[in-house]
Amino acid sequence: MSILSVISKVFVQNGLVFSFMLIGIITLITYKISALTKGKIHGSAIAIFAGLVLAYIGGASTGGSKGLASIPLFAGVGMMGGGMFRDFAIVSTAFGADLREIKKCGMVGVVSLLLGVLSSFIVGCVMAYFMGYPDVVSMVTIGAGVCTFVVGPVTGAALGASSDVIAISIAAGVVKSVAVMILTPLVKDVVGLYTPKSAMIFGGLMGTSSGTAAGLAAVDPKLVPYGAMTATFYTGTGCLLCPSVLYLAVKAIMG
Amino acid sequence: MAIYGVALLAACYIVGIVLGDLFGVAVGVKANVGGVGFAMLFLILLSNHGIDHGWLDKKAQDGIAFWSAMYIPIVVAMSSIQNVVAALKGGPLAIGSGLVGVAVAFAFIPIIARFSDAEKDEVK
Numbered sequence: 001m002s003i004l005s006v007i008s009k010v011f012v013q014n015g016l017v018f019s020f021m022l023i024g025i026i027t028l029i030t031y032k033i034s035a036l037t038k039g040k041i042h043g044s045a046i047a048i049f050a051g052l053v054l055a056y057i058g059g060a061s062t063g064g065s066k067g068l069a070s071i072p073l074f075a076g077v078g079m080m081g082g083g084m085f086r087d088f089a090i091v092s093t094a095f096g097a098d099l100r101e102i103k104k105c106g107m108v109g110v111v112s113l114l115l116g117v118l119s120s121f122i123v124g125c126v127m128a129y130f131m132g133y134p135d136v137v138s139m140v141t142i143g144a145g146v147c148t149f150v151v152g153p154v155t156g157a158a159l160g161a162s163s164d165v166i167a168i169s170i171a172a173g174v175v176k177s178v179a180v181m182i183l184t185p186l187v188k189d190v191v192g193l194y195t196p197k198s199a200m201i202f203g204g205l206m207g208t209s210s211g212t213a214a215g216l217a218a219v220d221p222k223l224v225p226y227g228a229m230t231a232t233f234y235t236g237t238g239c240l241l242c243p244s245v246l247y248l249a250v251k252a253i254m255g
Numbered sequence: 256m257a258i259y260g261v262a263l264l265a266a267c268y269i270v271g272i273v274l275g276d277l278f279g280v281a282v283g284v285k286a287n288v289g290g291v292g293f294a295m296l297f298l299i300l301l302s303n304h305g306i307d308h309g310w311l312d313k314k315a316q317d318g319i320a321f322w323s324a325m326y327i328p329i330v331v332a333m334s335s336i337q338n339v340v341a342a343l344k345g346g347p348l349a350i351g352s353g354l355v356g357v358a359v360a361f362a363f364i365p366i367i368a369r370f371s372d373a374e375k376d377e378v379k
Contacts, residue, residue, distance in 0.1 A: 019332060020328075023328045023331055023332050024328070026331060027327075027328060027331060044327050044330075044331075047327070047331045048330060048331055048334045049334075050331075050335075051331045051332070051333070051334030051335035051337075052334050052335070052337060052339055054335045055334065055335045055336060055337045055338070055339045055340075056339040056340060056343075058335070058336075059338060059339060059340035059341070060340050065338045065340075065341060066336050066338070067335055067336040067337050067338060067339060067340075068335040068336055069335075069336045077332050077335055077336060078336050080328075080329060080332040081329060081330075081331075081332030081333035081334070081335060081336045082333075082336070085329050085332075086329055086330070086333050087268065087272070087290075087291050087294075088264070088265075088268055088322065089322050089323070089325055089326040089329045089330075090291055090295070090326070091264065091267060091268050091271065091291060091294040091295050091298055092264055092298070092319055092320075092322035092323040092325075092326065093295075093323050093326055094294075094295035094296075094298045094299050095264075095298055095299075095302050095316075095319045095320065095323055096323070097295070097299055099299050099300070099303070102299075107371075108367060108368075108371040111367060111371075112363070112367050115363055115367065116360055116363070119356070119359045119360060119363065120356040120359070120360065123352055123355045123356045123359055124352045124356065127348060127351055127352040127355065128348065128352070131347065131348045131351070132348070133348070142348070142352060145349075145352075146352050146353060146356040150286060151286075154284075154285050154286060167345075168345060168346065168348055168349050170341070170345075171341055171342055171344070171345025171346070171349035171350075171353075172345065172348070172349040172350075172352045172353045172356075173353070174337065174338055174339075174341060174342040174345070174349075174353070175342045175345060175349055175350050175352075175353025175354065176353040176354075176356050176357050177337070178337060178339060178342050179353060179354055179357045180357055181334060183357060183361070187361055190361075191361050191362075191364040191365050192364065192365050192368060193364065197368065197371070198364060198368050201363075201364050201367050201368055201371075202364055205360040205361075205363050205364060205367075206357070206360055209291070210330075210333055210334075210337070213326075213330050213333075214330045214333070214334055217326065217327050217330050221326065221327060224326065225295060228291065228292075228295070229292050229295055230292075232275075232289050232290065232291040232292040232295075233288065233289045233292055235286050235287075236275075236278075236279060236282075236284055236286050236287065236288030236289055237288075239279075239284040239285060239286045239288075240282055240283075240284050240288075
């Protein structure tokens with residue numbers, strides 16, 4: 001057995017530990033790049049963007065759906081970046097969060113949650129209508145997909161949408177989550193994303209847990225728990241409203 | 256010991272996720288409704304209680320703080336396993352509706368923030 005295959009076997013068998021090393025190296029490089037820009041672009045924003053580029057390379061070179069983790073050598077990154085560790089780490093950020101801040105904007109959180117689901121849904125429906133999917137089930141499924149890539153397929157399955165429509169709804173949700181990751185640090189000044197309250201509004205409006213988490217981490221890690229707090233209710237709210245009330249509403253409007 | 260903090264965090268996480276799943280079943284939704292949010296709420300309440308009453312010492316707090324510091328690296332790992340290829344290949348409808356959806360949501364942030372500020376001023 002050659003040295004190379006021994007090494008790659010060790011990497012694969014110890015995937016999670018290997019991914020700690022790998023992500024550490026990526027972080028080191030991207031924070032050095034951030035220092036070159038004199039901190040104008042935050043290191044975490046560059047690191048997250050680098051992650052997305054690696055995800056593209058991994059997906060494009062293997063045809064797999066799990067980004068970098070599609071390459072067997074890097075499968076351990078899939079565990080480190082998977083739902084369990086993500087949610088565990090998100091919960092840990094609540095340590096040190098101020099309960100008074102959260103109480104203060106409870107109502108605003110609910111309003112932004114409903115507006116977030118509704119606005120994404122309407123955008124998806126209208127665009128589906130004008131871009132070749134004018135039937136009610138397809139419109140609602142794609143509208144639900146713009147909410148998040150979980151709400152889309154859940155709604156589509158409930159309403160009996162075709163598989164290509166469900167695929168579009170998932171893709172729309174993924175585009176949204178990637179766009180939130182990239183755009184949030186760029187528009188933070190325009191929309192005034194500085195306070196715990198604005199972070200809670202942001203989480204409620206965007207809804208994508210991964211997008212919200214990465215976007216806020218790139219702006220100010222202190223804001224993460226507040227945004228994550230509201231975003232966690234978004235997918236559930238979307239799954240609740242889209243196949244029921246919102247479907248009936250669209251059906252009534254379309255006749 | 257550090258493991259006490261990690262165990263507290265894990266307990267909050269598990270109980271929160273179970274509640275979220277049960278809540279989802281109760282409202283007839285095939286998803287976890289607010290599980291992470293419940294877990295965060297428990298952690299805030301319990302860690303504050305523990306610090307105030309002395310049963311959560313510095314070492315145990317460090318156990319929680321470690322995971323909170325690992326948050327951004329985990330997010331970097333998470334971004335590297337997104338299906339970016341599918342997002343770009345999803346065609347103009349998927350890309351267009353995803354982007355417009357985000358733009359509309361961003362536009363609402365300052366509007367809701369201002370609205371809620373005005374509301375508070377009236378109360379005063």
